[in-house]
Amino acid sequence: MAEEFSLVHQVDGPVLIIRTKGYLNDLGAEQVDTICSDSLGKGIKKIVINLEQSPLINSIGISILIGVIEAIEEAGGALAFTNLTPTNRKTFEMMGLLQFAQAFDAEADAVKAYKA
Amino acid sequence: MADERQPQDQSYQEQVLRYEYVLKALSDIGEELCRVTSFETQLKSLLHLLLGTLGVSKGGIFLYDSMSGELSLRCSWKLSARKASVVLTREEVDALEKLADPITFSAADFPYLKHLIAQFAADDLNSISILKVREKLIGLLVVGQKLKRSPFSEKETSFLTTLSRNISVAINNFLLLSELRETNKRLDEKIQEVSILYQATQMIASELQLKTLLDMAMNATSEISEVTRGSIWLYDEDTERFTLCSHLGDSANLPEHLPLADSPLCHHLLQHKVPLIRTANGLNDLHLNELDSRIFGNTFIIVPIIHQGEFLGLMHLSEKISQGDFTERDQRLIKVFAVQLGAAVKNAKLYEQAITDGMTHLYLHRYFKQRLADEFKRAVRFKRNLALIMIDIDHFKKLNDTYGHQTGDEVLKRVASIMRKAVRTHDLPVRYGGEEFALVLPETDMAGALAVAERVRKSIEHEVIEHNGKTIRITASFGVSVHPDSATEAEALIKAADEALYRSKENGRNRVTAAQAIHPPLDPTTSSS
Numbered sequence: 001m002a003e004e005f006s007l008v009h010q011v012d013g014p015v016l017i018i019r020t021k022g023y024l025n026d027l028g029a030e031q032v033d034t035i036c037s038d039s040l041g042k043g044i045k046k047i048v049i050n051l052e053q054s055p056l057i058n059s060i061g062i063s064i065l066i067g068v069i070e071a072i073e074e075a076g077g078a079l080a081f082t083n084l085t086p087t088n089r090k091t092f093e094m095m096g097l098l099q100f101a102q103a104f105d106a107e108a109d110a111v112k113a114y115k116a
Numbered sequence: 117m118a119d120e121r122q123p124q125d126q127s128y129q130e131q132v133l134r135y136e137y138v139l140k141a142l143s144d145i146g147e148e149l150c151r152v153t154s155f156e157t158q159l160k161s162l163l164h165l166l167l168g169t170l171g172v173s174k175g176g177i178f179l180y181d182s183m184s185g186e187l188s189l190r191c192s193w194k195l196s197a198r199k200a201s202v203v204l205t206r207e208e209v210d211a212l213e214k215l216a217d218p219i220t221f222s223a224a225d226f227p228y229l230k231h232l233i234a235q236f237a238a239d240d241l242n243s244i245s246i247l248k249v250r251e252k253l254i255g256l257l258v259v260g261q262k263l264k265r266s267p268f269s270e271k272e273t274s275f276l277t278t279l280s281r282n283i284s285v286a287i288n289n290f291l292l293l294s295e296l297r298e299t300n301k302r303l304d305e306k307i308q309e310v311s312i313l314y315q316a317t318q319m320i321a322s323e324l325q326l327k328t329l330l331d332m333a334m335n336a337t338s339e340i341s342e343v344t345r346g347s348i349w350l351y352d353e354d355t356e357r358f359t360l361c362s363h364l365g366d367s368a369n370l371p372e373h374l375p376l377a378d379s380p381l382c383h384h385l386l387q388h389k390v391p392l393i394r395t396a397n398g399l400n401d402l403h404l405n406e407l408d409s410r411i412f413g414n415t416f417i418i419v420p421i422i423h424q425g426e427f428l429g430l431m432h433l434s435e436k437i438s439q440g441d442f443t444e445r446d447q448r449l450i451k452v453f454a455v456q457l458g459a460a461v462k463n464a465k466l467y468e469q470a471i472t473d474g475m476t477h478l479y480l481h482r483y484f485k486q487r488l489a490d491e492f493k494r495a496v497r498f499k500r501n502l503a504l505i506m507i508d509i510d511h512f513k514k515l516n517d518t519y520g521h522q523t524g525d526e527v528l529k530r531v532a533s534i535m536r537k538a539v540r541t542h543d544l545p546v547r548y549g550g551e552e553f554a555l556v557l558p559e560t561d562m563a564g565a566l567a568v569a570e571r572v573r574k575s576i577e578h579e580v581i582e583h584n585g586k587t588i589r590i591t592a593s594f595g596v597s598v599h600p601d602s603a604t605e606a607e608a609l610i611k612a613a614d615e616a617l618y619r620s621k622e623n624g625r626n627r628v629t630a631a632q633a634i635h636p637p638l639d640p641t642t643s644s645s
Contacts, residue, residue, distance in 0.1 A: 025144070027160055059141045059168030060161060066263060067194055070173045094133055095171045096263055 045077025
């Protein structure tokens with residue numbers, strides 16, 4: 001049985017960090033979109049999504065992340081994904097997500113890059 | 117050579133990966149079918165599955181309702197408008213249903229429903245797919261652009277068509293399943309209603325004691341509709357008044373009788389013979405006077421009790437436990453139950469007429485014999501007391517001769533009325549014959565029976581009857597026997613009470629005499645005025 005999706009988020013200076021947990025195949029993942037929209041509304045436009053604990057992402061998850069990418073693009077912000085599994089990385093590349101978002105191995109690297 | 121093949125291999129690998137991804141989406145659609153969630157949730161999941169598979173940021177699913185002919189946006193993601201609908205003409209439905217391939221169009225080239233699609237101009241839609249299963253229109257699927265507006269490849273358009281077909285089947289199955297669930301739910305409710313009614317009607321169908329029957333009916337309806345207040349009133353055509361026969365909850369505000377002339381509500385019910393319902397939001401245009409409001413409350417349902425067109429009375433229910441209004445289900449069940457109750461009340465009334473004396477309304481001798489035998493068996497079986505009081509009006513023949521039969525009848529009615537007031541629910545007041553009466557008192561010992569007899573004797577003694585300006589006073593003599601003290605058989609119990617009554621007469625009348633005890637020896641007790 002797939003683990004139910006949940007997330008935690010925190011603001012670190014100019015960066016919003018979202019750490020997801022569980023399979024990104026559920027409508028619960030729409031929370032990512034809501035939190036990002038709220039953050040953009042507050043002027044925090046650099047967002048790091050740590051997917052370490054979400055090793056499985058299907059089309060539902062991708063559709064939500066595409067929505068996030070588009071919103072950040074429109075707001076002139078920047079998005080990074082970290083801790084991607086090799087499979088997820090391939091999927092992201094194939095679907096063109098990594099043309100609009102950076103991939104980092106570790107969350108700390110992404111935050112450091114965005115703080116610079 | 118190896119260098120030339122490398123980019124080609126990479127391209128194949130990417131294509132395989134893409135196909136794998138689409139296949140996974142198709143399998144997810146299948147899985148989605150098996151999930152137990154709401155239809156709206158499933159629809160949204162399907163939309164996300166499709167958008168994520170194509171790499172599109174926005175889209176929506178329109179569903180077609182063949183009943184209303186309306187095509188409406190039921191689910192969307194990131195579209196500028198959340199609501200949109202249009203009623204399709206028969207020609208439009210035919211055109212969409214009979215359309216052969218392709219079912220997927222570039223949004224700009226879609227030849228149908230231009231007015232509807234124009235509402236999404238701000239969303240820069242890329243494609244529109246017609247959702248249908250075997251020429252049955254399910255709806256429309258609209259999708260936006262890929263990231264950076266990169267165009268759909270031929271393969272992606274083909275994926276969209278394939279996914280649209282799968283989504284059509286999935287939605288069709290969801291709809292059929294929802295319809296099936298809804299039908300099952302309705303069926304379950306019906307079965308439950310029939311079962312409740314069956315139990316309730318079974319309960320009342322065989323009951324011939326009117327009072328017991330109406331109490332049962334009151335309890336049954338309180339359970340059916342979960343109310344805390346209610347009453348059943350029977351109507352007497354001769355006196356044009358309703359009599360309270362059973363009630364539920366506080367009866368402090370309920371009179372014993374309700375004259376028809378005092379109640380506009382009852383008048384309306386008798387005239388129209390249809391249920392009256394008053395909800396918290398107000399009522400039809402019925403006028404409620406103070407008395408009606410006090411008796412029936414502010415929210416209620418009142419149903420007439422009718423048998424073959426004859427108005428027998430009414431059943432009133434109010435104050436739902438849930439504090440809410442009466443539901444359609446409540447109304448349906450109560451109406452059906454009232455029909456059954458009408459037949460049961462009529463039967464009980466006929467039975468009562470057959471076993472009671474028309475003038476005194478006391479039970480007849482024939483019924484007395486049968487009930488006494490039954491009560492005797494019960495008393496023997498459960499080793500309980502059973503008392504019998506025989507009553508004879510003193511000098512009745514002389515009274516009849518002096519004042520006439522009308523006065524004699526009046527005396528009989530007065531004595532009967534005193535007896536009825538003196539007894540409990542399970543006691544049996546009987547007109548034994550002529551001026552002789554009897555009282556059967558289950559589970560009553562000699563001391564208890566003597567007390568009842570003495571109370572009745574005094575009441576008769578104090579009764580005043582007016583005749584042509586004259587005051588007539590009457591007295592009666594009593595004989596009391598009890599099982600097992602006085603007799604071990606029903607006939608012997610009557611004989612013992614009769615003998616005690618005879619002794620009362622012998623000893624000067626207007627007195628109560630206890631029968632001789634057969635075992636253990638008991639001193640006969642005599643009390644007199």
